[in-house]
Amino acid sequence: MRVLETTKLSFAYDDGTTALRDLTMTLDDGEKVAILGPNGAGKSTLLHLLSGFRMPFDGTVAVCGRKLEQQSADDIRRDLGLLFQDPDDQLFMPTVEEDVAFGPRTLKLDDIEGRVLRGLRSTGIEHLAKRRPHRLSHGMKKRAAIAGILAMDPRVLLLDEPTSGLDPKSRSELVRLLKSMDRTMLIATHDLEAAAEIVDRAIVLNVGVVKEGTIRDIVTDSKVMEEVGLELPAISRLFKELDSMGYPVEALPVSMDQAVAELTKVIDRVGRQARSRGVTKTAGQKKKT
Amino acid sequence: MIVLHVRTGQAAGHLDEHARSVWFGKLDARAKILGIFAFVIAAALLTDPVLVMCALACALVTALLSRLPPRHLAKAYLAALPFLAFASFSVFLFAGFERGISMLARTSACVIALLVLATGTDTFELFSGLRRLRVPGILTTLLMLTHRYLLLLSEELDRMRTARRARGFSGGRSLLDVQAFRVLSNTAGMLLVRSSGRADRIFEALKMRGFSKDMRPWRETRIAALDAAFMLALVAIAASLLLLQMEVFP
Incomplete structure (x- = not known):
């Protein structure tokens, strides 16, 4: 089922600056999609627009089959959970x-106690239930904010730069958490590495749509990467180096899972080659004797 | 009270923690609010100099018994003292020394009692207590949000101050330093812009979670025997002072 759909969506700020131009995109139930792009590409504006906070706009937005308008915005927001950049x-x-x-x-x-417990449990912060939110670390604040959204059980999660400002440990924990969630998500980020771990599909945005596809499709398109100023994930860079050093890589990995699979193949291939070389050598030696 | 907490900056957090650790802080906020307000109203209505001194003594004893940090209470009282002194001095000029001193003692009794309440109660507990006492939701919601975000803005201001100093700014101490005033007014403007941006985002966050106009405390609390005893003791003191003032007792 289609939960989110925009058609030729355009939006300009009061000063006339175009934030979004002719954006047409869809999000199906259960799908995780990343909106990638540099600063000022319109990622956050898109999320706020989908939540009904940026009006008027040109084009149409439909959330769970309902058209987004001034009158329907409050109702539509019940189906959306927006995670702000700053918790x-x-x-x-x-x-x-x-x-x-x-x-x-x-x-x-209904069942507020249960919702709170489930929200806290699924974000792993049950032990922080009685703590003051403003005393928590940035990572824990993000988790608390996500728990607050999950407790409302929205159809779609809209996450604005979920990994920004986090230390490496908190970042990887949050990525793991988002990856494990079985929910429909639209994630605005410029963290390609995190997106690669979490999403199924990505849209590169730079006011308008630049490219749409899997993260691998995007990272292998050097023209797009350069145009929007995105950097290859570290893991992809490593495999590119391996490729140039004579260890051919079948498909450039963008996430740790893909990297492990690809590395297994490379090691297997190299091992087989070494074994076959060894066998040939031994056969040659036997012939000599 | 909000200003008191924000002015002490980071200390506000320690104060809230301290408030929770002492017996006074553990009392139900409603009992404290009712007891202290009864006392403050009674003290404000006193005119007899002896009774006023009694009220001041009661306020000081409450402050001592509360086991709150005396240095912090003294600091907060000293911050309010110029205003109390000005009011008392005006009375002294027009009505004489005795009345002036009486005015100072009366206002001091009220301020000390309120400072004990503000310092000895976790800020959010205090607002929740007010809401449970049926103070209009719009007011308590505003107080809660103001307190929450003034702390954030004060942190933002601190960061801007550090950034200014890091780039060599050391002005602002002389009224004749025009350049410093320009920098400070720019800082104030920037803080306003940032506050406005944050206000917009907070409004959006509230709307995302279905907020209409009231932030009610979730967990219900009960007034225990100790809470009731404290409240009744203060109410009894307030009532006695008023009855003595009205010369009900022979």
Whole structure:
């Protein structure tokens, strides 16, 4: 089922700057899609626009089959969970559990205790339930913000730069968490490495759509990568080096899983070659004797 | 109170932690609010100099018994002292020394009692207590958000101050330093712009989670025997002072 659809979506700021131009995209139920692009590409604007905070716009937006308009925005927001770039913008209650309970309580949803518990548990911050949100580390604040969204059980998660400002450990923990979630997600990011781990499909945005496809399709298109100023993930760079050193890589890996699979193939291939060379050598030696 | 917490900057966090650790901080916020407000109203209505001194003594005893950091209470009181002194001096000029001193003692009693309440109660607990006492939601919500985001803005201001200093700015101490004023006004403008941006984002975050107009505390709390005893003790003191003032007792 199609949960999100935009058709020829265009938006300009009050000062006339075009933020989005003719954007047509879709997001199906259960799909994880990344919006990639440099700063100022319109990624955050797109998420805020989909949430009904940037109006008026040209084109159409439909969320779960309903057309986004001024009148329907409040209703549509119930199906969306927006994670802000700065978690301090969305944590306002005195304790983490109260903050997680805030959405379900204001929306008058059932089983608030259960929702809070599930939200905290799925983000791994049950032990922080009674803590003050503003005293947490940035990574934990992000988790608390995600828990607050999950407790509302939205159809689609809109995540704005989820990995920004995180230390490597918190970043990889968050990536693992998002990867493990079985939810529909639209992630605006310029962190190609994180996107490669989480999403199925990506859209490169630079005011308009530059390219759409898998992360591998995107990273192997050097023209697109250069145009939007994206850098190859470290793992892809490593395999490119291996390729140039004489260890041919079948498909450039973009995530750790792909890298492990590719590395296994390379080692296997090199091992086979070495073995066959060894066999030939031994056969030659036997002939001599 | 918000200003008190924000002015102390990072100390606000330690204060809240300290507030939770002492017996006074563990009392239910509603009991403290009702007891202290009853006392403040009674103290403000006193005119008899002896009773005013009694009220001041009661406020000081409450402050001592609360086991809150005396240095912090003294600092906060000293910050309020110029205003109290100005009001008392005006009374002294027009109504004489005794009345001036009485005014100073009366306002001091009220301020000390309120400082004990503000310092000895976790800020959010205090606002939640007010909401549970049926103070309009719009007011407590505004207080909660103001407190939450003033702390963030004060951190932002700190960062801007550090950035200014890192680039050699050391002005702002002289009223004749025009260049410094230009820099400071730019800082104020930038802070305003950032605050406005943050306000927009907070509004959007509130809307995303279905907010309409009220931020009610989630968990219900009960007034225990100790809370009730504290509240009743303060109410009894306030009532006694007023009855003595009205010469009900022979």
